[in-house]
Amino acid sequence: MVRTGSASVAAGPTLAVVAREAGVSVPTASKVVNGREDVAPETRRRVTEALDRLGYVRRPRFDASRAPRLVDLVVHSLESPWSGAVLHGVEEAAHDAGLEVVVSAALTRSRSGRPERGWLDRLVTRGSSGVLFNLAEPSEAQYAWLEQYRIPFVMIDPVLEPPPGVVSVGAANWQGGVTATEHLLALGHERIAVIAGRRRTPCDSARIAGYRSALASAGVRQRPEYVQHAGSDRTAARRRTHELLDLPEPPTAVFVCSDGMALGVYEAVAERGLTVPDDLSVVGFDDLPESRWVTPALTTVRQPLSEMAATALRLLVRMMDGSRPEADRTELSTRLVTRASTAPPRVRRPSED
Structure with missing residues (x-):
């Protein structure tokens, strides 16, 4: 058995062989294997295809069956009443689903409103099974990372138009x-x-x-x-x-x-x-x-901010269990x-x- 970084491989192609096949450096290939986010989407795709083609076996970073059921809620700020209403809805729905919630706010204080680099690494380390975004818009690379590692996520009232196939909840x-x-x-x-x-x-x-x-x-x-x-x-x-x-x-x-x-x-x-x-x-x-x-x-x-957040959490739970919502966009009614x-x-x- 050979260890490279935190990934274990059985007898077979080394990481150096994978890197050469993908046309990247060994450290870059190691970042992809270990779930690091600071890799360009196209580079990640080439390395992943090389890993699959050569039969490189990766051990999961954590045992999801033993870890507590965690989800991340990534918000733009905790200083507004808006975030308070969203937290209330997520908390109640998470309690009903037997989930624990990790709130990430300090990670999204850039002017763009995008989560800063590094939070995805922490997400993997603590073993979160899904992510909710509220007024925090992932970058293209972060979207690609979540899709690649099959971590389900739902947007709560996204500011920008999400990419096709991204599940979101908003108001009418x-x-x-x-x-x-x-x-x-x-x-x-x-x-x-x-x-x-x-x-x-x-x-x-x-x-x-x-x-x-x-x-x-x-x-x-x-x-x-x-x-x-x-x-x-x-x-x-x-x-x-x-x-x-x-x-x-x-x-x-x-x-x-x-x-x-x-x-x-x-x-x-x-x-x-x-x-x-x-x-x-x-x-x-x-x-x-x-x-x-x-x-x-x-x-x-x-x-209905709290209801929107609770609906998003329930959709995320379904996605974590392998189901897919019938529609990408769910809208809740407004009233005067x-x-x-x-x-x-x-x-x-x-x-x-």
């Missing part, structure tokens, strides 16, 4: 946009703006599409200048609101695609000496705790929570225009 964003806009239309508003997050992200695009669909169904003219993006940033949302209020025909209502950005809208309205909802009705999206604490309390579209930030548009006297 299009319907949420429709519901928010229909609420404002029913109050009598026609000059309705929207402030979305990033351009071309799936959730924001779907919410804007719902907003546009509701306006079209009501026969209300769509105004390009009323569609703004603030990158999910509260300060940017405040600036976009000032720009909207400076228009020759400012909106009387605004649908904001996150509660956090809605707080920036409140700030801009106050800076103008105006009030919500007398001068501007505001609808948010998420139903985070601050939507209830702000004055006036925010009307918002509720995302009406509070005090919306009202019919104020009737202005000619002297006020």
